[in-house]
Amino acid sequence: GAGVSQSPRYKVAKRGQDVALRCDPISGHVSLFWYQQALGQGPEFLTYFQNEAQLDKSGLPSDRFFAERPEGSVSTLKIQRTQQEDSAVYLCASSLYEGLSYGYTFGSGTRLTVV
């Protein structure tokens, strides 16, 4: 596609519910990143994929967070047993290049609200 596509655009989850957020990067982009952006803050790194390999997951806040990119294109970020502190916008970004970055293209994000 022309841009990075994320779905759903908005998600309201009851505390304790599991959620799955989808990211469809720009075709051919090797690198894929997930970020979490709380209100009034900059994006915080969660995890990074190079093709299907998850090379860095150091930003995942707990073992309730899990990400995958099994075929090196679409990625899913899963949050188990959601908590109120998980409420944020989850941004996916992709980059054509591996290694040195020339900047990312972000998707529109998924706004998650845990009630």
Place this chain on the structure above:
Amino acid sequence: QKEVEQNSGPLSVPEGAIASLNCTYSDRGSQSFFWYRQYSGKSPELIMFIYSNGDKEDGRFTAQLNKASQYVSLLIRDSQPSDSATYLCAVYNNNDMRFGAGTRLTVKP
């Protein structure tokens, strides 16, 4: 100390003025530096990147980098109301992009 520091603002300038946005970073090994613009409720969009010390100009935007001082800035000339947004500074090193909290800019007509 945060890895990427920005003045949260709000920074208010009149239309036609120069807006100056500043950013400092802590990692001396940082390789490249980015400015993203984020409108309220929207995702960040890349407007400038710079790798080398000095100035880089693109239209009304100029990025300035001083690695010795660990300082990067963005100048917006002839500011327009449509420039009103939050500007995020991002610093990259080894597949790790770190963002500042952003500076909110308001350009008043």
